[in-house]
Amino acid sequence: MSEQTYEPKIVAFLCKWCSSAGSDLAGVSRIQYPANATPIQVPCSGSVSPMYILSALKKGADGVLVSGCHIGDCHYLEGNYLARRKLHLVKELLQFVGIEENRFRMSWVSAAEGAKFAEVVKEFVDDLRPMGPQEKLKAKRA
Amino acid sequence: MSMEKTLDKALLSDWIAAVTSGGWQVHGPALEDGIWTFKPVAASVDLDYPNVKQAPKDFAFPQREIFFAFEHIKGEAPRLKEVKPEAPQCAVFGVRPCDGRGAVRMDKVFSDNVNDPYYQERRKNTAYVGLACNAPPSPTCFCKSVGGSPVSSEGMDILLTDLGEIYIAQAATKTGEALMAAADKLFGKMGAADKKQLDKVHADAVAAPQRAVKDAKGAPAALKAGFDSAVWEEMAKPCIGCGICTFLCPTCHCFDINDEMTGMSPLKGQRVRTWDNCQFPDFTMHTSGHNPRETLGTRLRQRVSHKFRYFHENFGMLQCTGCGRCVSECPVGIDIVAVVNKVAEHVA
Amino acid sequence: MSEKRTGVFVCHCGNNIAATVDVKKVAETMAQEGTVAFSKDYVYMCSDPGQSSVIEAIKEHRLDSVVVSCCSPNLHEGTFRENAERAGISGFTCEIANIREQCAWVHKDRTEATEKAIKISRSAIRRVAGNKKLDPIAVPVTRRAMVIGGGIAGIQAALDMANAGLDVVLVEKLATIGGHILQLSETFPTLDCSQCILSPKMVEVSRHPKIKLLTYSEVKEVSGSVGNFEVKILKKPTFVDAETCKLCDDCAQVCPQVVSNEHDLGLTARRAIHIPFAQAIPASYTLDEEACLGLNPIRCGKCKDVCEAGAINYDMRPETITENVGAIVVATGFDLYPQEKILEYGAGNVADVLDGLQFERLCSASGPTQGHVKRPSDRTEPKEVVFIQCVGSRDPAQHCAYCSKICCMYTAKHARLYKHHVPDGKAYVFYIDIRSGGKNYEEFVQRAMEEDETVYLRGRVSKLHRTKDGKVRVMGVDTLTGQNVEIDADMVVLALAMQPSQGTADAARTLKIGRDKDGFLAEAHPKLKPVESVTGGIYLAGCAQGPKDIPETVSQASAAASKVLALLSKPTLSHAPTIATVRNSHCTGCEMCVTACPYDAIHLENGKAVVNEVLCEGCGSCSATCLRAAISVRNTSPMQVHEMIEACLSL
């Protein structure tokens, strides 16, 4: 795939209460951003198992985004604290085995931050594009 | 032996080059990350090595084999596409006698009563250039007691014996002869002195003490008699249920067949054969949840009995070739020699 | 594949979706999915004909599940789930694919947007393929309510609920209910007396057969969830039996310990044994254990000796009271922003620089000066008073970013009250803006300026200090004239910001409800759920949620009361069934889920995790923590998520 035609594929886990709502707000405000990230709504960032990140990379995701409520604002009080700790480990492990740091990203986006959500996706796509397709963990089924 | 020649060690790489230009992919032992493995050889190869960690059974029986691919578009009949094994001609240099004998046993399984086209396609394109064991055996070797020998050419196309400055190359098959003929001028005639030295080296190797299964001939009967022995569970007590013993074994050949999905829209995937392992708890798991071999003891009994009894019942030979891998690599020291001896002792 | 029969309904939303997404193509592509038995597109799926067509399709094609590709689930998930129920299938087998807010509205390229809509819809199909039919969980409710905080908000909410027939427990931290309002002199914009407003309500509370009043009490622990909370309350000992106390004041007369009187904000003193103020409810004295010379052993004992009624009992001990209620209204009020933090205005160390509440006490007939405005330092009548607005408010750099909302109004009131008390005095007000939105508010401020001749100066006061001749020199700027202004005032009154009370922070922690960045209690939705907290069954009223004036506080309190009444109007509540469920075969009893659960909803029974289905909110923290996939949230199982991931990457 050439640089021009390569479009990174992103799986975006969005918590229902903040980030998915923030993404909705971006929509209501008609803020345009790249279409590379396909959202999966989850109850809480705390429900995102590290295995989902590995699974997405294995299934060929070029980037994985997990977005939740800001610290202290979790609808479920503590879910994002648990997510922060767990996914910190995932991030460290991915880097350790030599996966590009920017393949996995986390953000806190509140229901009021439509513009920030659009910005997070845009930045992510911009960071992923020069890296090219993620081949390291992608399953090759031949 | 129809063709017996000498090869100056310095000419080994030339021979390999000649074999390569004859359309063969040459593999030889290589030390990578601390372990010996057969790897494609570019120029020369060092045959002064103990043995590879994993028996070379994967040349004919790879850990993963795709049988066919399938696709199901809604409303249409499912489409199948056969996947033929891509089997380049491989010449494997440095195969030890225990593993050569292992190949003979694998052939029995996949070519005697059944014809496994995937195995056969790969096997016919594989040549084994053996290497006699004339160094002292490792503490876990026991080939002699199971009917083998450190200098056996069973299963080999050629057997090399290291005589210091030269190798003696003895062709055992037509393929072996052809491989030697491809570089005929590199080889020298085996003289009487060479012959004498060869015989001496072979005799010394055979004479070197090894540990032993006490009564290999009686093992099938002993294991049959000891099927219900309490010894199995006792011996299996420290077993952790991993797959080292069988995956490294030159003769273990059990497999599983799975459909691996490559897409859901439309439904796409391939049917894949992968090695399976009688020591894994799910090996005999039934859909109902019932598992006839639920305990470690029953699984140890299955492995040992297969090597020393069932295979013998089916093919008239012991399956175990005494390579000692399952013994030396077992994380907890379960020792097939000790197990067979103990069961025999118990029923005696 | 399983024999799932899913129907996919792709909405055009007029042109909202169809303009960017090729809805026909989405519908056609979805028809190719293995589990999809029917798919169509329609111009307005949420319209009456749209909904009817879904019902018809469910019946005609024997669909067992539905995916609607349309707007955000926040808008119409409920609509389509109810619609599915009407067609006879479980609402929980209906999922929404959000292709409007998260797709059509944010992308311009039709090809890209269509591809993304396909992936989003496909993902919803995969999810619904694993969805189970679920029935809402019916939970019996405790038809009692609790109000935390006995200020005007709490009193109003408690009375509204009690008058509607609900049993109410009203918990107040202090020895009396009433709150800040009783410290006020008069209230804007009518200048009616605050005690005249509140006292009758306080009495009503004390006499109401449906209200159980717990004063001198604090909520220590809350467990349970909407419909069934168990609240543990610590009631501190007052050492005086309220029933027996005759209010004769003999005890206070003999008490040797004098401490600052918090009701008068330190402008007066009280004894260790005291009544907060004359109209306190409950009408009784309280022995302040901290101020007392000592009860263990008894070091003084004079009050008990003198009490003829025998109301004093030194053996009273703190008491933990457990109350079961179905809903809670949190009305824990505000504190003034501490003057100590305002360094430029002397950090509270300059004499005759008062805060607004202290000034209220000076104006109040029941206050330290019996309603005569006299400055605290020398008890003389101040002839020049400077009022400074926005002290601590609207100052993101150093103090609070927000506007405290009521200061413009009460400063105008202060200026007017001052002028009414001291007609020959001069009142100056430094302001940034005048915010007087509200019925009759602007007119009130105008009267302060015109009738009462208050001088309004637009600008900030940079600093102030005490002069040698006993004045307070105020240095500011009048930005309208560009002149520096220097006033030697007799007294300065600071309109300090409102901040959530200390009790509010404590309550938020105990109740596990969220707070906003300024520490006020967070409402569930800024517009549509202004009195609901993020936790079901807990409602908010008054200044704990944000600065507000009395009418607004009362409205919010009544609103919270009506929410509670609606909640508790039925014998059972319906709880979402999308909660955690345990695979016993996989659970090893390691308790990681128990630790991770924010709701204490999981416990172990016989070495296996058991989920309390009422407490569980379905957040999934347990599921992501479990190492063995032994616990997962219904209809969001790991298997479903893995398949959704695949769908997201399918193009």
Place this chain on the structure above:
Amino acid sequence: MINVQDIRDTARDLLAKGEVRAVIGWRAGSRGMAAEPCVVTKPEEADSLVWDPTCYHNLALQLVNDRKDLVHSKKTATAPIGIVAKGCDARAIVVLLQEHYFKREDVYIIGVSCENSGVLDERKVKAQVGGFAPSAAAFDGDNFSVKTAKGDKKLAGREVMADRCLECRTPFPKENNTAFGDDKTGREFDAQFAALARFEANDEAARWEFWQRQFDRCIRCFACRSVCPMCFCDECVVDSIEMKIAPETTAEEKANRIRWIERSAVRSENATYHMTRALHLAGRCVDCGECERVCPVNIPLRLLNTKMEREAREAFGFDPGASIGGPSLVASFRDDDPGEFIR
């Protein structure tokens, strides 16, 4: 130095008095020099117990197996089970207790301190003796004497001691019912996480080049998981087959496996397996190093696990196996956990 007879006497005594129903320990192996785990049930068998630098195995695994046997046979234990435990074995027992796998009173811990030694690394020994597996070994406090086919050889302790032992700070089993040997807690042969630090000096490309080679080589024999006392799940999340079928399991559930990882031993699946395992061991791994020792294809698994261990320590102040109480790493959090990586 510990007198092995003390261990034997203790075991015999406990068995004779019926205070334990069995003692898990090591005995001489039948193949070469290495000891092997054993379960002694009779007082007269106690003399078969050994204690030497080939007692590699983390015996906590045998406790797990014992527990599984009991559950499977639906038996209740008549008495506690005894176990001879090194520092790392005891730390593993602590984590198992923390996760309520059994109760403290179910186990009688006969602690043995590694003092100033540790276990041998057979790979290092082989490298020192020309690739030949030794048939016996002894430790005299400083040096190992090994017997090989090519004669006897004396090897300096530090040269052939396992990396995990060189980095070990807690060679003494703090959690014990009785213990032998000196408490050398805090000893320092090599910097902690030294192997990890050496690896981390590589750049991203070199790290991936290294790991893809390791992942490619994995044969998924699952010895790493089988030997790990922390991998006590009856069914692993990377097994694509539902082994545990409860009466309520529906046909649909049986058919719909969690197909997120395939059985094929190929890079993507192997990488997913090893990374999942590392994450599942975060805050639980006590660095006994067994997974690395048993790996037949020499994958340096300690690197993955110590990476997680160091991260847990540095980022979250977490020390696995230090005490029985306290929450698990990923089930808890602190308000000041690092979050700078989050946008």
